[in-house]
Amino acid sequence: MGSAPTLQAAIPSVDRVLAQCAPLIALHGRERVLAAVRSELAALRSRLGEGSGDALAEAGIERIVARLGERLESEGAASLKPVFNLTGTLLHTNLGRALLPEEAVLALSVAAAHAVNLEFDLDAGRRGDRDQHLERLLEELTGAGRSTVVNNNAAAVLLALNTLAQKREVIVSRGELIEIGGEFRMPEIMKRAGCKLVEVGTTNRTHLRDYAEAIGPRTALIMKVHPSNYALVGFCESVEERALVPLARERGLPVLSDLGAGALVDLRRWDLPYEPTVQSMIACGVDLVTFSGDKLLGGPQAGLIAGKAELIARIKRNPLKRALRIDKLRIAALEAMLRLYRDPERLPQRLPVLRYMIRALSDIEAQAKRLADTVQSALAEWATVEALACESEAGSGSMPSDRLPSFGLAIKPRRRSPALQSVAAAFRSLPVPVIGRIHAGALVLDLRTLEDEQRFLDQLPMLGIGQKATSGRKAP
Numbered sequence: 001m002g003s004a005p006t007l008q009a010a011i012p013s014v015d016r017v018l019a020q021c022a023p024l025i026a027l028h029g030r031e032r033v034l035a036a037v038r039s040e041l042a043a044l045r046s047r048l049g050e051g052s053g054d055a056l057a058e059a060g061i062e063r064i065v066a067r068l069g070e071r072l073e074s075e076g077a078a079s080l081k082p083v084f085n086l087t088g089t090l091l092h093t094n095l096g097r098a099l100l101p102e103e104a105v106l107a108l109s110v111a112a113a114h115a116v117n118l119e120f121d122l123d124a125g126r127r128g129d130r131d132q133h134l135e136r137l138l139e140e141l142t143g144a145g146r147s148t149v150v151n152n153n154a155a156a157v158l159l160a161l162n163t164l165a166q167k168r169e170v171i172v173s174r175g176e177l178i179e180i181g182g183e184f185r186m187p188e189i190m191k192r193a194g195c196k197l198v199e200v201g202t203t204n205r206t207h208l209r210d211y212a213e214a215i216g217p218r219t220a221l222i223m224k225v226h227p228s229n230y231a232l233v234g235f236c237e238s239v240e241e242r243a244l245v246p247l248a249r250e251r252g253l254p255v256l257s258d259l260g261a262g263a264l265v266d267l268r269r270w271d272l273p274y275e276p277t278v279q280s281m282i283a284c285g286v287d288l289v290t291f292s293g294d295k296l297l298g299g300p301q302a303g304l305i306a307g308k309a310e311l312i313a314r315i316k317r318n319p320l321k322r323a324l325r326i327d328k329l330r331i332a333a334l335e336a337m338l339r340l341y342r343d344p345e346r347l348p349q350r351l352p353v354l355r356y357m358i359r360a361l362s363d364i365e366a367q368a369k370r371l372a373d374t375v376q377s378a379l380a381e382w383a384t385v386e387a388l389a390c391e392s393e394a395g396s397g398s399m400p401s402d403r404l405p406s407f408g409l410a411i412k413p414r415r416r417s418p419a420l421q422s423v424a425a426a427f428r429s430l431p432v433p434v435i436g437r438i439h440a441g442a443l444v445l446d447l448r449t450l451e452d453e454q455r456f457l458d459q460l461p462m463l464g465i466g467q468k469a470t471s472g473r474k475a476p
């Protein structure tokens with residue numbers, strides 16, 4: 001081993017490294033390459049200072065340039081990118097929920113690239129209203145008198161509560177004070193909307209008389225919340241909207257129903273579990289219904305509010321509406337998606353969410369059996385791969401207690417091979433990261449949503465288990 005000064009001398013100068021970087025400069029620009037060279041050399045210097053032996057081996061110019069190339073490429077890669085969602089959760093909030101139908105993708109990209117009549121009345125030649133593009137469709141599909149759209153359903157609920165019940169009381173059943181992932185807790189939203197929450201009933205049972213007894217001079221609203229991500233089973237009772245409406249009418253109060261998922265077609269038509277539809281709520285006299293654009297509806301993130309014209313008009317005048325509004329891209333996508341609902345017959349071919357939900361089990365099973373061997377050979381020494389039955393779920397608080405029988409690949413590390421977490425990490429570091437779920441000692445890839453099979457297979461040879469796994473990118 002030489003003395004420290006000679007070791008330091010082994011590190012090339014910035015200029016010598018830069019001289020070898022012409023291709024990188026052409027690709028990434030001189031400024032970024034120079035900054036990367038400096039920080040790379042500084043890191044080497046400090047590792048040599050600490051006496052790290054292998055730092056010397058890494059000080060060769062060729063090695064340095066190769067590392068710079070990798071570093072610049074990974075820094076330059078897009079952060080938001082496509083992944084394979086094989087988690088079995090069809091509407092996965094962390095993976096962006098619903099995939100848009102082609103028609104919506106097209107409408108969105110046209111709107112992105114052009115000036116549009118977003119808030120412009122083409123007939124009158126003056127300022128218009130951005131809700132105009134969706135209103136007619138929503139009214140036709142839901143039977144509501146009027147509608148409006150905001151950023152997401154959390155915003156829809158906040159806006160409706162703030163408009164109708166600020167500084168007043170809102171009656172909600174104790175069994176419906178839900179928390180949905182990511183800090184959306186109904187009592188918290190109430191507080192932020194400036195309303196006083198009046199809880200009625202008990203966790204498992206609420207009766208009509210509980211609502212009746214809670215109504216007082218400060219009551220502004222009766223609210224129903226669809227228990228999206230859990231189900232009450234056993235000794236339980238709740239009051240349905242159709243039973244609440246007559247009581248509310250009698251006392252001159254509006255009823256707000258936060259549906260969450262909010263289907264626009266009866267899913268039983270395709271032998272799927274029942275999910276209350278927006279039109280059924282409107283038909284039984286509910287005054288306002290709030291629902292998400294990117295859950296069962298199958299569109300972009302949005303919060304839709306449909307209901308009585310006079311209440312919607314008040315909501316639209318609330319200054320918060322301006323802060324919560326959506327942009328032209330999502331209005332374009334929503335319009336194109338809602339249009340598809342005019343022809344429910346063909347929805348399964350056009351809406352990815354529905355297509356996944358009704359995909360035949362035999363089809364998924366055949367795919368799992370077809371892929372098992374290929375995936376097994378890609379993982380030869382590390383893991384065993386087996387086709388097996390599993391269950392998918394709609395996710396994002398849609399159809400909480402219903403599972404869809406599915407088929408997937410169960411990948412189990414062999415003894416002495418990298419741990420399960422490394423196998424999962426290796427799948428996540430593929431060019432199109434593959435996201436599965438860990439279940440019973442295996443990485444399970446639910447194939448219900450695997451459509452681009454070729455792309456999935458093509459990247460399997462790049463699975464560097466044990467090597468790249470540790471440097472695998474952070475899970476999304």
Ligand SMILES: *Cc1c(COP(=O)(O)O)cnc(C)c1O
Pocket residue numbers: 152153154155157180184225226227228229258259260261291292293302303396397
């Ligand atoms: C999902 C959900 C929300 C929140 O909707 P986002 O569109 O995610 O903001 C609110 N209420 C209920 C009942 C839900 O299921």
